Amino acid sequence: MRLWLYILAAALLGAGLFFVIGGIKLITLGGSWYFTIAGIALVLSAIQIFRAKSSGAALFALTFLGTVVWAVWEVGFEFWPLISRLFAMSIGLLMVMLTWPALRRLAGADAKSAPILGSAAVLALAIVATTVSAFSPKNVVAPTQTAEAAKPVDKSAPVADWSAWGANVAGTRFAALDEISPANVNKLEVAWTAHTGETPQSTGSGAEDQNTPIQIGDSLFLCTAYGTVISYDVDSGKEKWRYAAGGTVPAWQRCRGVAYYDGSTAQRVTEQPDGSTIDPSISPKRVFVPTVDARLIALDADTGKPAANFGDNGIVDLKIGMGEVKPGYYQQTSTPLVAANLVIVGGRVADNNETGEPPGVVRAFDAASGQLVWAWDPGNEAVTREPLSPEGYTRGTPNVWSAMSYDPKLGLVYLPTGNATPDFWAGERTALDDKYSSSLVAVNIATGRPVWHYQTVHHDLWDFDVPAQPVLYDIPNADGSTTPAVVAVSKTGMIYLLNRETGQPIADIVEKPVPQGNVEGERYSPTQPFSVGMPMIGNQTLAEKDMWGATPFDQLLCRISFKGMRHEGVFTPPGLDPALQFPGSLGGMNWGSVSIDPTTSYMYVNDMRLGLANYKIPRDDVKGGNGIEMGVVPQLGTPFGAMRQRFLSQLGIPCQAPPFGTLSAIDLKTHKLVWQVPVGTVEDTGPLGIKMGLPIPIGMPTLGPTLSTQSGLVFIAGTQDFYLRAFDSRTGQEVWKSRLPVGSQGGPMTYRSPKTGKQYIVITAGGARQSPERGDYVIAYALPN
Structure with missing residues (x-):
């Protein structure tokens, strides 16, 4: 017993000293006094228990009761915040209570074993009940309205192929299929599995599988992170052909998707720039693949051979007209847009290395010949095609690195822009940089000239790009008419709903004053556009009480870190002092975009909630840095480099309270949140990167798209655990999940086989973003015969 008392006292003493030392630091930063007070009480409790005094146990019990009062005062009865504050203390109290009768006996007093051990049993039951409760979802927003039953698919209508990265040029990621439904989805089984033979090697900035395959007839097409295009049979997964496009870069090795063109059916909106004609019999059906070393390749969809009459034997060099392009500074990672007879590309420009990086120009090439038809240079409005200067298009301009959309009726292409590096x-930055940065730009399909643009962030200092494919949808009105809408989600956690014909807001957007910085030489926008008419997701202004941790110890460290930074909401300006940006540069919402069910007008949005701690570094003090992931970024050509770090605890867990990622349904007719659920568990991740193996649905950061179907299902795989999930699209209830061999950042897609009529769900699985476990899987699911 004496040995046990020494062990218990040592544990309490260590915890108490940690609380006291950390608590004093927190007080000096203007934070809570709780940890210092509790720490002193724990130290005194440890001393008394070491002396075999029962008063030590009583003092710990009083400390626990005070902790309960403090915790409820701070966060109310929210589950995860209370767990962070009370669970470890509850375990400590249980150990103390089991020891308490022995302490009383050693002091020669009545042990009072029955009431004390009875209370300990109640506490133990409460701990067990809390642990069990942790395996059920929390932070759930229950459905706020009842949706109509799923509408049966019109079997007489032709079944649309999944012909583009976002299912179609509107990017809705919706399929009018209902063979797989909420009633039978739990019967889904693996129909076939294929292997690409190319496993991406990375846990973030290197090679990542972020693919959504496309389906045309009986062929499935996809690209690997290393630029190989593969065609599979849709029913068997048997490989038809492959083409190794190749190309490597120092970082960001990925291919999110290929594009498809059928010359026999495509609308023609422009003629060949040189007036020539194209032989329509040469590879009339084509698959376009972008490469990380800036090539655009056209392949015959039937054979996989380069289309001989496109560019130079099937290849257009996208570095032409771009001036100097250092390796990895300009590349294609997102799918090209095939719109009418054009194939349109933007490009990813490396962030934060230096000023004057490659141009952010968007170019349209004739899909048959590869001839340049038009170019939109954000830095020079006089440019219509080739650059007007021998140095090439304007360098360092805002770029379009994500996917684009197209409205054939309006003849408009929608470009989501980033910001100038x-x-x-x-x-x-120039006036034109500021004009088109972090904006949605609608350009004329035939000329590439801007028709309207809407800016989501003025003078962007946060890397708050418009990161996702704009989604086009006709919102039904009460009078039977429709409003042509375009939806743009943002890294800020805001959703912008605009009239896609005029660019005017459909849901209210208000210019609000924002905090101003004081760094010499910088300028700051006095206001920013807040999309108040649509739900905001995961972008609340944080306070100290919002800090979290798996234990009170890492919560204390997160509080110290938070109080040591400046945080004034979404648009906290970066400065020479540490500042917290929330959401961080990953989002909010990122490149996965959204899906929309037109039968209900529900839009499905998945998000991640990761903060970014940053500060500027004077030029003479910048040491190293490559701008690829976290740490120091050089920003050469400016007075400052910058330090960037994810806002994580010492255990590698986000410092703010869960959820860290959710799936939400929003009614586009009412602009209201219908339901929201945490998505993803800690089964395949955990503190210090150690897999917990526990399917606790805390809600994890999501990176990847959703898929919605007319039967009333939403599929998603882009969590940090190894699952493909299906949710009831009307209620948010998880109705099915399937264990994947590794995680996925891919987009689930679906199609109906033209041969068998069977509906398939397909997902690629190359590995979750921060997981070292990698694979090369293409997996198709179907109902059993």
């Missing part, structure tokens, strides 16, 4: 210093 570098991200965290903008003193040298």
Whole structure:
């Protein structure tokens, strides 16, 4: 017993000293006094228990009761915040209570074993009940309205192929299929599995599988992170052909998707620039693949051979007209847009390395010949095709790195822009940089000239790009008419709903004053556009009480870290002092975009909630840094580099309270949140990167798209655990999940086989973003015969 008392006292003493030392630091930063007070009480409790005094146990019990009062005062009865504050203390109290009768006996007093051990049993039951409760979802927003039953698919209508990365040029990620439904989805089984033979090697900035395959007839097409295009049979998964496009870069090795063109049916909106004609018999059906070393390749969809009359034997060099392009500074990672007879590309420009990086120009090439038809240079409105200067298009301009959309009726292409590099210093940006940065730009399909644009962030200092494919949808009105809408989700956690014909807001957007910085040479927008008419997701202004941790110890460290930074909401300006940006540069919402069910007008949005701690570094003090992931970024050509770190605890867990990622349904007719659920568990991740193996649905950061179907299902795989999930699209209830061999950042897609009529769900699985476990899987699911 004496040995046990020494062990218990040592544990309480260590915890108490940690609380006292950390608590004093927190007080000096203007934070809570709780940890210092509780720490002193724990130290005194440890001393008394070491002396075999029962008063030590009583003092711990009083400390626990005080902790309960403090916790409820801070966060009410929210589950995960209370767990962070009370669970470890409850375990400590249980150990103390089991020891308490022995302490009383050692003091020669009545042990009072029955009441004390009875209370300990109640506490133990409460701990067990809390542990069990942790395996059920929390932070759930229950459905706020009842949707109509799923509408049966019109079997007489032709079944649309999944012909583009977002299912179609509107990017809705919706399929009018209902063979697989909420009633039978739990019977889904693996129909076939294929292997690409190319496993992406990375846990973030290197090679990542982020693919959504496309389906045309009986063929499935996809690209690997290393640029190989593969065609599979839709029913068997048997490989038909493959083409190794190749190409490597120092970082960001990925291919999110290929594009498809059928010359026999495509609308023609432009003629060949040189007036020539194209032989329509040469590879009339084509698959376009972008490469990370800036090539655009056209392949015959039937054979996989390069289309001989496109560019130079099937290849267009996208570096032409771009001036100097250092390896990895300009590349294609997102799918090209095939719109009418054009194939349109933007490009990813490396962030934060230096000023004057490659141009952010968007170019349209004739899909048959590869001839350049038009170019939109954000830095020079006089450019219509080739650059007007021997140095090429305007360098360092806002770029379009994500997927684009197209409205054939309006003849408009919708471009989501980023910001001119570098991200965290903008003193040298031009008026045109500021005009088109972090905007949605609608350009004329035939000319590439802007028709309207809407800016989501003014003078962006946060890397708050418009990161996702704009989604086009006709919102039904009460009078039977429709409003042509375009939806743009943002890294800020805001959703912008605009009239896609005019660019005017459909849901209210208000210019609000935002905090101003004081770094010499920088300028700051006095206001920013807040999309108040649509739900905001995961972008609340944090306070100290919002800090979290798996234990009170890492919560204390997160509080110290938070109080040591400046945080004034979404648009906290970066400065020379540490500042917290929330959401961080990953989002909010990112490139996965949204899906829309037109039968209900529900839009499905998945998000991640990761903060970014940053500060500027004077030029003479910048040491190293490559701008690829976290750490120091050089921002050469500016007065400052920058330090960037994810806002994580010492255990590698986000410092703010869960959820860290959710799936939400929003009614586009009412602009209201219908339901929201945490998505993803800690089964395949955990503190210090150690897999917990526990399917606790805390809600994990999501990176990847959703899929919605007319039967009333939403599929998603882009969580940090190894699952493909299906949710009831009307209620948010998880109705099915399937264990994947590794995680996925891919987009689930679906199609009906033209041969068998069977509906398939297909997902690629190359590995979750922060997981070292990698694979090369293409997996198709179907109902049993």
